[in-house]
Amino acid sequence: MAGEFELIGRHFNWPAPQGYLGVGDDCALLPVATGHRLAVTTDLLVEGCHFFPDVDPETLGHKALAVNVSDLGAMGARPIGCVLGLSLPRADDAWLAAFARGFRALADAVNCPLVGGDTTRSPSGVIISVTAMGEVPVGSALKxxxxxxxxxxxxxxxxxxxxxxxxxxxxxxxxxxxxxxxxxxxxxxxxxxxxxxxxxxxxxxxxxxxxxxxxxxxxxxxxxxxxxxxxxxxxxxxxxxxxxxxxxxxxxxxxxxxxxxxxxxxxxxxxxxxxxxxxxxxxxxxxxxxxxxxxxxxxxxxxxxxxxxxxxxxxxxxx
Ligand SMILES: [Mg+2]
Missing domain, CATH: 3.90.650.10 (PurM-like C-terminal domain)
Structure with missing residues (x-):
């Protein structure tokens, strides 16, 4: 079934911005400006715990990223990219297309490109892990x-x-x-x-x-x-x-x-x-x-x- 999930991953295979190495190698490469610190924040969202099974997937995609980039802003960090881990009970193409649409609309709006991730089968329920990265000038973070x-x-x-x-x-x-x-x-x-x-x-x-x-x-x-x-x-x-x-x-x-x-x-x-x-x-x-x-x-x-x-x-x- 891995093939099915690799196919699903293509919903999230977006072109990397100039100066980035995106999906397709062992790691993504992100530019971090000289004199800056890398700011990293991560969240785990579990079906039944953080969202209901029947939540609109486009809304879920938006919110999964929103809670992360919100933390970057709260640190005074400018977004430079994010990665997404998805564990799903089944590969539902329409669900994933909607989730990806919601996620991407916000990623584009706040300039936080998706640079990598992984999808796997979940024994029960959807699990979403988003990690967002940003940069902040040394000594200027809003602690x-x-x-x-x-x-x-x-x-x-x-x-x-x-x-x-x-x-x-x-x-x-x-x-x-x-x-x-x-x-x-x-x-x-x-x-x-x-x-x-x-x-x-x-x-x-x-x-x-x-x-x-x-x-x-x-x-x-x-x-x-x-x-x-x-x-x-x-x-x-x-x-x-x-x-x-x-x-x-x-x-x-x-x-x-x-x-x-x-x-x-x-x-x-x-x-x-x-x-x-x-x-x-x-x-x-x-x-x-x-x-x-x-x-x-x-x-x-x-x-x-x-x-x-x-x-x-x-x-x-x-x-
Ligand atoms: Mg916070």
Whole structure:
């Protein structure tokens, strides 16, 4: 049956960019600019654990790459390539064509060419492994440990959309189902601001991509940097389709909603103009939402509702 899987591999045999050696030799060769470090991130997605068996394969292809390139941007790294490992119970040509289409559309959009990979038969369920590589100038990576008291706290894009989309798909708020069309792309087709993240290298201090929720992911920066943060809830960029929803739903979606794949980052106040200019240049919205301070924990001011213990569900870094 190996032949069948070799054939399937052809769905992913895309021409290598200039200066690369792509599929067809023992290894791919990627150019890494002088004075840069190679940034590498990998994710494993397992059917039944990270996605449902009936998920749209084109969406799955998009998201499998999105979660990886999001990490490159969060490191200040410019994508240079990715590799894909696929383990499949059977070689379903239509499924693979759709998966490859979703994967490639995003790979092209963020300039992260697929340079290699492997396909095998899986005894049960689909398993997807994506490794993305990027380059970042030596000394300029946006490490979690680099936030400093006095830094501004920034967020890209808008928050809350993916969380509410997921709850609507779960049938939890049927009265608001008319908003699903506007919100579902946040969950299924996030476009991480990778090029903007790379442009922040050398200008911003710490960054993280919001995958588990703003409070929890900011918590990782604060823990690594031994700092605290103040957020002004009123400055947080809320997805426009959340307007008029119950305040408790909006607040939990914005503060704790995951699957955002936008950036939370910190930078010195004298970088405000530079960051605003870069955001304009890369077509990204960047909102200044608070500041980093000495101490520990996150204080959210002007929230819609009092922040009870529930608001910090999953946010256990400061006990
Ligand atoms: Mg991450």
């Amino acid at each position: 979690r440990s680099a936030a400093r008291p006095g830094d501004d706290l920034w967020v890209t894009g808008v928050l809350g959309g993916a969380h509410v989309a997921l709850e609507l798909l779960q049938g939890r708020h049927p009265q608001y189902d008319d908003r699903l069309d506007a919100l579902q792309p946040c969950l299924e087709r996030p476009i991480p601001p990778v090029a903007f993240g790379a442009a922040l290298a050398g200008h911003a201090h710490a960054a993280i991509d919001i995958s588990d929720g703003l409070l929890q992911d900011l918590g990782h920066i604060l823990k690594a940097s031994a700092c605290g943060a103040d957020i002004d809830f009123g400055l947080l960029p809320v997805h426009p389709a959340l307007e008029g929803l119950p305040p408790e739903l909006v607040q939990s979606a914005v503060l704790n909603g995951g699957d955002v794949y936008q950036l939370c980052f910190t930078a010195a106040p004298d970088m405000r103009e530079t960051i605003t200019d870069l955001a304009g240049q890369y077509g990204v919205s960047a909102s200044r939402v608070g500041r980093i301070r000495a101490g520990t924990g996150i204080h959210v001011g002007n929230s819609l509702l009092p922040l009870g213990a529930d608001s910090y569900a999953g946010f256990d870094h400061f006990g």
